[in-house]
Amino acid sequence: MPAPSSVKSVTAKSVGLQNCRVCGLLNDAKHKYCQRCHARLAMRTPLSLQKTIAWLLTAVLLYLPSNFLPIMHTTNFGRESSSTIVGGVILLWEQGGYFIASVIFAASIVIPIIKILVLIWLVVSVKYNLFTHRHERALMYRLTEFIGRWSMIDVFVVAILVALFQLGGILTVAPGIAALAFAGVVITTMLAAKAFDPRLIWDQYQNGDK
Amino acid sequence: MDCDKVGKDYVACFECDLLIETPKLTAKQSAFCPRCHSLITAKSSxxxxxxxxxxxxxxxxxxxxxxxxxxxxxxxxxxxxxxxxxxxxxxxxxxxxxxxxxxxxxxxxxxxxxxxxxxxxxxxxxxxxxxxxxxxxxxxxxxxxxxxxxxxxxxxxxxxxxxxxxxxxxxxxxxxxxxxxxxxxxxxxxxxxxxxxxxxxxxxxxxxxxxxxx
Structure with a gap:
């Protein structure tokens, strides 16, 4: 239920308490480590925006090779061919696997781009104190964090095909360099989402409305 | 006993840091943050x-x-x-x-x-x-x-x-x-x-x- 607008938002930070992000114990500001689970404490993740941007830059740099270089090499009766992520999706679509082609297209191409854009939006809006859409931003953050792992599908598809067609004679499949690059994209975007402290979205409003 | 004296009656939302009274829940209740609606604790006995x-x-x-x-x-x-x-x-x-x-x-x-x-x-x-x-x-x-x-x-x-x-x-x-x-x-x-x-x-x-x- 949405809070009535008359309610004053008191945060843990405003009363000098730091919430442990691992176990949820409220610790006094003087503590460096959580009194219950001994995790490192911080009022807000230190350098959160900088870390997020750094991981995002890495993700963008890896995203280019992951899409333009081959993700796997197929040898069929001595004839060698390479395919990229997009190429694989198109081939699957032509073979009639519409559903699975859409899933891979969403997981490998759409989701990484959306994730990167959402995180850039979050960082920019916090950095420049853009006072709008905080509920939407909180929701987008939650979705970004939740959906992160699902981009890994294509890497697993390569792993399975490679394993299944090993020493296969007529057909062999070898992993391409893009598979590693793409795994890197997924991992770095996940780390970017982890580095972003969602509490920053709400901190801007402490002095303003509500 | 002293180890959990701090913050016994309150918890803070993980996502927006709002202070909330520690929810007293029955088995079939979940708790959500009143401000950002993120899950505080899920139901089940x-x-x-x-x-x-x-x-x-x-x-x-x-x-x-x-x-x-x-x-x-x-x-x-x-x-x-x-x-x-x-x-x-x-x-x-x-x-x-x-x-x-x-x-x-x-x-x-x-x-x-x-x-x-x-x-x-x-x-x-x-x-x-x-x-x-x-x-x-x-x-x-x-x-x-x-x-x-x-x-x-x-x-x-x-x-x-x-x-x-x-x-x-x-x-x-x-x-x-x-x-x-x-x-x-x-x-x-x-x-x-x-x-x-x-x-x-x-x-x-x-x-x-x-x-x-x-």
């Missing part, structure tokens, strides 16, 4: 017990999933099978060592560490109200590692590759394939039953018990 039970099921299923062929297919007289383990191992043979390590970690290593960790910490906690040696760092690792288990993503990957293969060969689903599906279900149920909020409160109670007995 005894979800830690469920987490332990599902973790046991998961361990057994993971062992089975590693014993038998995972997928097999035959085309033009050739019959090939692969095991779950080989989906990472074969990458290693193609000089993709890092990729092999990543795939192995995401689909086998991290999921099995998670279920073993859940059993190691929860068994003594539930049955004898004891915090096992190293229990707190392990519990902390569990909540961090949770996000890096990709067993269910791998399963979707398997289904995607099956659609690719079926056009060219007859695919056989091995016993391990079915065991892995059940493993993924048990793992997901176990991890989703492991509620952060309830777990640490339960641990606090156990700690208080230990103080009383000493």
């Amino acid at each position: 005894n979800n830690l017990q469920y987490a332990l039970a599902y973790a046991f099921a998961a361990v057994i299923l993971l062992v089975v999933a590693n014993l038998f062929p995972f997928l097999g297919f035959s085309a033009q007289g050739n019959k090939l099978t692969m095991t779950l383990w080989q989906s990472a191992q074969t990458l290693y043979h193609y000089q993709s060592e890092i990729l092999a390590l990543l795939v192995f970690s995401f689909i086998i290593l991290i999921p099995s560490l998670l279920v073993l960790g859940v059993i190691y910490v929860l068994w003594p906690l539930i049955f004898s109200r004891q915090i096992v040696k190293g229990g707190i760092p392990i519990a902390r690792a569990l909540f961090t590692l949770k996000h890096w288990s990709m067993a269910e993503v791998f399963l979707i990957g398997v289904i995607a590759s099956l659609t690719k293969i079926t056009s060219m060969a007859q695919v056989e689903l091995g016993l391990s394939f079915w065991a892995y599906i059940l493993f993924v279900i048990a793992l997901t149920l176990s991890l989703s039953s492991l509620d952060k909020y309830r777990f640490w409160h339960y641990l606090d109670q156990a700690k208080r018990c230990q103080h009383l007995h000493q």
